[in-house]
Amino acid sequence: MSRSIDLLKHRYLKNIKENPELFVGIELEFPVVNLEGNATDVEVIKQLFRYLVSDLHLTVEKIDDFGNPIQLLNLVSQDAILFEVSYTTIEFAFGKAETIQEVEERFSIYMEVIQKKLAESNHVIVGCGIHPNWDKNENCPVAYPRYQMLMDYLNLSCNVTESDLHYFPEYGAFICGSQVQLDVSKSNYLRVINAFTQIEAAKAYLFANSEFTGADWDTKISRDIFWEESMHGVYPENVGVNARLFKDEDDFFDYLDYSAIFTAERDEQTYYFYPIQARDYLATPEIQAFDLNGDEVLIYPQEKDFETHRSYQYQDLTTRGTVEFRSVCTQPLERTFASAAFHLGLLVNLDKLEAYLETAPFFKEFGRNYKFLRRQFSKKKLTDQEETAIIEFSKDLLLLADEGLRMRNKQETTYLQPLKEELSL
Numbered sequence: 528m529s530r531s532i533d534l535l536k537h538r539y540l541k542n543i544k545e546n547p548e549l550f551v552g553i554e555l556e557f558p559v560v561n562l563e564g565n566a567t568d569v570e571v572i573k574q575l576f577r578y579l580v581s582d583l584h585l586t587v588e589k590i591d592d593f594g595n596p597i598q599l600l601n602l603v604s605q606d607a608i609l610f611e612v613s614y615t616t617i618e619f620a621f622g623k624a625e626t627i628q629e630v631e632e633r634f635s636i637y638m639e640v641i642q643k644k645l646a647e648s649n650h651v652i653v654g655c656g657i658h659p660n661w662d663k664n665e666n667c668p669v670a671y672p673r674y675q676m677l678m679d680y681l682n683l684s685c686n687v688t689e690s691d692l693h694y695f696p697e698y699g700a701f702i703c704g705s706q707v708q709l710d711v712s713k714s715n716y717l718r719v720i721n722a723f724t725q726i727e728a729a730k731a732y733l734f735a736n737s738e739f740t741g742a743d744w745d746t747k748i749s750r751d752i753f754w755e756e757s758m759h760g761v762y763p764e765n766v767g768v769n770a771r772l773f774k775d776e777d778d779f780f781d782y783l784d785y786s787a788i789f790t791a792e793r794d795e796q797t798y799y800f801y802p803i804q805a806r807d808y809l810a811t812p813e814i815q816a817f818d819l820n821g822d823e824v825l826i827y828p829q830e831k832d833f834e835t836h837r838s839y840q841y842q843d844l845t846t847r848g849t850v851e852f853r854s855v856c857t858q859p860l861e862r863t864f865a866s867a868a869f870h871l872g873l874l875v876n877l878d879k880l881e882a883y884l885e886t887a888p889f890f891k892e893f894g895r896n897y898k899f900l901r902r903q904f905s906k907k908k909l910t911d912q913e914e915t916a917i918i919e920f921s922k923d924l925l926l927l928a929d930e931g932l933r934m935r936n937k938q939e940t941t942y943l944q945p946l947k948e949e950l951s952l
Contacts, residue, residue, distance in 0.1 A: 656856025
């Protein structure tokens, strides 16, 4: 086995349990909008964070270069409220919970305080996958090394000539997603990744919420293009829908070996560089890297650089013994938890889901190129044939998710109600 695969296996398998308890981990990102239609006033949001510390009794976990709190922690629940890349996006990263209701209860408490405070300055959190005023905001990173590095790295696309990369490297400051992490075991994590890879077309149809006004893209999920046609997508294995289903663990890690490493830390300094595939990384003699001032520095690959490896697949094996589902846009506020319930129900009902996917009529009609299907069924206008087929496919999956939630017997099926209504179930 190559050393790079060794290091990746160590990183991603060390915390997977044999028989984990199933917890729900939810992360929600939201744009903060100025109701007067102008750019979001970042001073309002910085002020909000200072207010939340006292009002909600939160602990300041991280500050930016100017001493502003940028990540707050609830010591009891382990929920974090933080800025996601820019000061115009607020993320809620909830501590693991046994039920979706627990998360919703805490979310409601936070939102009531936040929306009330923001309203005083004519601002509000909205349920959109793209910041509605993305073109008016400054779209600068939070003054914190990781976010600055990320934005500087994405900006490298401006120097890549003759490429298919888009012209919005600042997109990290204005796209918003809804992620859910669920515990997986050594025996089922690959099954989970494979099964959910197959349903991306239905998820595209059910959860699209990021149409982009800045380019002529025929998609309701511009997040996909932002990710895949940016520096993150230079190597297609690094991002998006997996190109294939995996035969076994070795096949999966062989695929991950093609994902990218683009950042390293030396003496507490953060550096970034043009992406290098994990498989080639250790054999690279030296790397032309950049520091956060944009100055060039020569660094040499080290095994410890794998400790910050991060790929951006839509079914992502994390270092916490979970699979993170990353392909859903931030949802309208009234259906914030529909996506989490959908994933949770299907995971609980994995056996039936796999059996269904083997013979699903949808694939007989449209084939099994999962990357292509995701893009095809997020188009703004579908043909009648496509519309009929994707609705049937989505309905079948929704019923399986519903059944899975009933098996859990924790009264979580109500969260699927908006999706059922949409599909007239």
